[in-house]
Amino acid sequence: MSEIYDIGYRHYDGPRLGRAHSFRALAVHSLRGIFGIGRPARSKIVPFALVAIMLMPAVVSIALMALIKERGIAYSAYAVIMQAVVAIFLASQSPTVVAPDLRHRVLPLYLSRPVSVADYVAAKVAAMTVAVFALVAVPLTLMYVGEVVVDLPGDPATGEYAGSILMALALALLLAAFGLALASFTPRRGLGVASVMVVYLLSSASVPMVYGTLYSTGNEAAASWAWLLNPFWLVDSVQSWLFGTPPHSIEGAAYPSGPASLAVLVLLIAAGLGALALRYRKAAAR
Amino acid sequence: MHILATEGLTKRFPTVTAVDQLTVTVGPGVTGLVGANGAGKSTLIKILLGLLPPSGGTARVLDLDVTSQGAGIRRLVGYMPEHECLPPDVSATELVVHLAQMSGLPRTAARERAADVLRHVGLAEERYRPIGGYSTGMKQRVKLAQALVHDPKVVFLDEPTNGLDPRGRDEMLALVRRIGTEFGISVVVTSHLLGELERICDHVVVIDAGRLLRSSAIGEFTQSTQTVTVEVDEGMEALAARLSETGHTVSPQGRLLVVQVRGPETYDAVRDAAADLDLCLIRLEQGRHRIEDVFREEVAHV
Numbered sequence: 001m002s003e004i005y006d007i008g009y010r011h012y013d014g015p016r017l018g019r020a021h022s023f024r025a026l027a028v029h030s031l032r033g034i035f036g037i038g039r040p041a042r043s044k045i046v047p048f049a050l051v052a053i054m055l056m057p058a059v060v061s062i063a064l065m066a067l068i069k070e071r072g073i074a075y076s077a078y079a080v081i082m083q084a085v086v087a088i089f090l091a092s093q094s095p096t097v098v099a100p101d102l103r104h105r106v107l108p109l110y111l112s113r114p115v116s117v118a119d120y121v122a123a124k125v126a127a128m129t130v131a132v133f134a135l136v137a138v139p140l141t142l143m144y145v146g147e148v149v150v151d152l153p154g155d156p157a158t159g160e161y162a163g164s165i166l167m168a169l170a171l172a173l174l175l176a177a178f179g180l181a182l183a184s185f186t187p188r189r190g191l192g193v194a195s196v197m198v199v200y201l202l203s204s205a206s207v208p209m210v211y212g213t214l215y216s217t218g219n220e221a222a223a224s225w226a227w228l229l230n231p232f233w234l235v236d237s238v239q240s241w242l243f244g245t246p247p248h249s250i251e252g253a254a255y256p257s258g259p260a261s262l263a264v265l266v267l268l269i270a271a272g273l274g275a276l277a278l279r280y281r282k283a284a285a286r
Numbered sequence: 287m288h289i290l291a292t293e294g295l296t297k298r299f300p301t302v303t304a305v306d307q308l309t310v311t312v313g314p315g316v317t318g319l320v321g322a323n324g325a326g327k328s329t330l331i332k333i334l335l336g337l338l339p340p341s342g343g344t345a346r347v348l349d350l351d352v353t354s355q356g357a358g359i360r361r362l363v364g365y366m367p368e369h370e371c372l373p374p375d376v377s378a379t380e381l382v383v384h385l386a387q388m389s390g391l392p393r394t395a396a397r398e399r400a401a402d403v404l405r406h407v408g409l410a411e412e413r414y415r416p417i418g419g420y421s422t423g424m425k426q427r428v429k430l431a432q433a434l435v436h437d438p439k440v441v442f443l444d445e446p447t448n449g450l451d452p453r454g455r456d457e458m459l460a461l462v463r464r465i466g467t468e469f470g471i472s473v474v475v476t477s478h479l480l481g482e483l484e485r486i487c488d489h490v491v492v493i494d495a496g497r498l499l500r501s502s503a504i505g506e507f508t509q510s511t512q513t514v515t516v517e518v519d520e521g522m523e524a525l526a527a528r529l530s531e532t533g534h535t536v537s538p539q540g541r542l543l544v545v546q547v548r549g550p551e552t553y554d555a556v557r558d559a560a561a562d563l564d565l566c567l568i569r570l571e572q573g574r575h576r577i578e579d580v581f582r583e584e585v586a587h588v
Contacts, residue, residue: 009406009469012399012437016361016390025387039375040416100373109432112335112365113389114357284337 030127058139062146076245094179095192103187128176163243177272294343306496316466318483326496364433368444374418389436519566
């Protein structure tokens with residue numbers, strides 16, 4: 001047992017900052033948790049391995065541009081092509097943001113401070129959004145820097161790059177809201193990982209099923225709506241409408257109307273945030 | 287000046303009334319809040335933190351209203367929950383620095399305060415290791431540190447001695463006493479053992495089934511039932527006989543002897559008797575004044 005050292009107690013009379021400060025502190029703390037910074041080494045393996053995998057196509061693309069003066073992967077297609085990696089990242093890291101505080105009942109330590117439940121949830125969503133955004137935006141930016149440095153013939157695709165960055169943010173918000181909502185319904189980490197993964201797999205698998213069924217019954221216009229069942233294609237369809245990029249659906253099949261896709265995107269983000277708010281209103285009352 | 291005051295405070299849950307028409311005031315210093323499990327202690331603390339809206343009545347902490355100025359109260363108070371509430375994968379330092387920031391301290395101040403407070407509660411080098419590997423005693427210290435890190439005016443400590451061994455219990459109680467005296471932070475500490483709180487409190491509030499049973503300065507609690515528990519290896523009967531001869535009231539309880547204390551001479555008598563009879567004295571412990579005793583007294587007074 002350690003001894004209690006007898007040095008006098010000092011009072012604190014420095015500044016006490018407001019909500020913005022605690023919001024930022026919580027978001028940064030959660031973000032560190034997502035990437036395992038300040039945690040044991042094993043917490044860093046999964047997130048950083050996934051980041052490394054995400055960077056690989058960008059590196060290959062830069063090599064292609066440098067060696068044979070040809071573009072590799074398109075900026076607008078990056079998230080759709082790498083969707084499995086992004087989904088695994090979301091599934092494996094969402095529970096680290098919400099589950100420990102629920103499972104180990106840390107929430108009362110926050111709520112007994114000048115932090116409201118809404119602030120808490122918002123900071124968690126912000127942290128996860130930044131993490132997913134960084135996962136997608138860092139390789140895009142690397143590739144863009146590569147393109148500028150290599151100096152391909154013709155103008156650099158600045159517009160497409162900027163558009164894909166903006167859509168990466170929308171995608172990150174959608175995934176963060178849903179990932180955290182799903183993960184927060186179970187305090188157990190493993191179940192959280194599984195539930196996020198299952199929902200993603202269902203959303204992916206249902207696309208060809210619904211599409212095929214409607215297409216074979218001659219309902220081609222209705223079939224195109226099937227793409228919106230998967231979050232990555234949903235965001236791609238909004239991108240295609242806003243920035244005129246080609247659809248990155250399988251075999252370049254056409255998406256339904258852009259405004260409707262945007263409406264679905266906004267509704268889904270609202271639904272995810274709403275589910276989180278309900279979940280935490282219940283958790284806070286305990 | 288009162289640090290907290292309630293007026294007809296009531297909290298009803300669908301199936302149970304946890305706090306019932308409670309009117310009590312608490313001044314600065316160390317105040318014990320005593321009640322059996324389920325007496326409404328934790329519910330009362332949650333109301334005082336502004337986390338549970340009362341069903342009726344009013345409560346003020348540091349002259350701030352719990353329903354309308356909850357955030358203001360939470361800026362000025364610290365709270366140590368009864369249950370386990372620590373994430374296992376971060377270190378004590380990381381957690382306490384983080385929670386200091388959540389209370390509004392800038393990062394550098396949070397680091398300094400966390401280091402100070404962790405040293406005060408007696409966590410040395412181990413504070414850099416993940417909390418998951420800590421003993422119960424160390425975890426209780428971390429819980430206490432996070433309640434003090436933002437230098438609150440009042441701390442609410444919910445059962446701080448829960449799960450501790452006798453030595454850890456003594457150290458925790460000494461620490462609580464220091465917070466109230468040396469640190470100059472008012473303390474409201476709950477326990478279901480009155481005997482524990484008698485040693486450290488200036489004032490004791492006893493509640494039962496959400497109702498106020500008694501609120502008085504510690505000196506007013508009757509000392510007449512004080513006892514000392516004696517345990518000897520063998521020869522208990524002989525010791526009991528010897529003590530009875532010298533006019534002490536002795537009652538055997540299993541392997542233990544409970545002796546009524548009449549004054550310092552009782553301890554001498556026990557010592558001399560054990561020495562004369564050449565007995566192996568294992569334990570000599572001041573009797574814990576249990577909450578049940580107060581209830582019995584209160585009922586007797588009615």
